Amino acid sequence: MRERGHEMAVVSRPGARILERAQEAGFTTFAIEMRGAIDLPAMLRLRSVIKRFRADIVNTHSGRDTQLAGMAARSIIGGRPRIVRTRHLALPITSKFSYSVLPDHVVTVSKFVENYLVEAGVPRERITTVSTGVDFARYDRSTIEGDLRAELGLPPDALLIGTVAILRKKKGHAETIEAAAQVIERFPGAHFVFAGDGPQTANLERRIAELGLGQRVHMLGLRRDVVNILKSLDVFVLPTHQEALGTAFIEAGAMGLPAVATNVDGVPEVIQDARTGLLVPVGDSRAIAEAICRLLDDPVCRQGMGANAAEFVRRKFSREAMAHGMEALYQRLIDAERP
Incomplete structure (x- = not known):
């Protein structure tokens, strides 16, 4: 947005x-x-800043x-700013008032979230979906x-399967560990990496030790070199x-x-599904293992899906497309209030 000539705080x-x-930038x-x-x-402080x-x-x-800044903005007499709420989550809403x-x-960041809000009673005409965008540079x-x-310290031809996400239960790391044990039986040279930290760290480390996977599943902790990790992966x-959408999938x-x-x-x-990746049921470690093995077993299929993924996300989830969508919405809201 700054590159498009707007001032942001x-x-x-x-x-x-x-x-x-933000300060660094x-x-x-x-x-x-x-x-x-x-x-x-x-x-009152928010009102003053606005x-x-x-x-x-x-x-x-x-x-x-939303409640604090929304009420602060609405209390401004004459030329108050337009208030936009962004919904990033796929969780039930707790306050219809704030929507x-x-x-x-x-x-919303996805049509799934838009449809959920409509079902919850938010008028569709007051909702716009603008998908998360990534700086592909x-x-x-x-x-x-x-x-x-x-x-x-792995050989150059080691197969590397990885996850980049906060270590929360709902991210499915536990199922990935169970799947890793099955994958390694078929592909003894395979290794798994988890980049990220979070509340499940100790539980995951304990399960890795219980399954004897300490030499095959590597906990990397919080990393700033995500692109380096992603380039190193096979899957x-x-x-x-x-x-709600999944920025990590866009980056991958x-x-x-x-x-x-x-x-x-x-x-x-x-x-x-079957074009840029493989979709499996929630909580099914066997299905996860089978999908990973399918990709590891067929390098041509794996590389083809990867190429399809790169083309698809670059076409649909660019930073420029996101900025354009937000800019158009902001301008429409501002214009609607002009005499």
């Missing part, structure tokens, strides 16, 4: 990682403590900030080393239980990787 709670990243930032959905001091920044649009991303009353419009394979095998796997596809994913929520909007 980020408002979040003190210490939030997004503030650090040269954006204006404001830190405001928000103790709850009813926090008058926070509301007025000082002279915002045309206030775009919120969760329940608390149907406070915001002027709602943005970061995924140029010719500029990325892809040296994870060397880092782990991407993320058997998530719940997903951008790197030309076929994916093993679950047929749930918005995932089929990113993964085309």
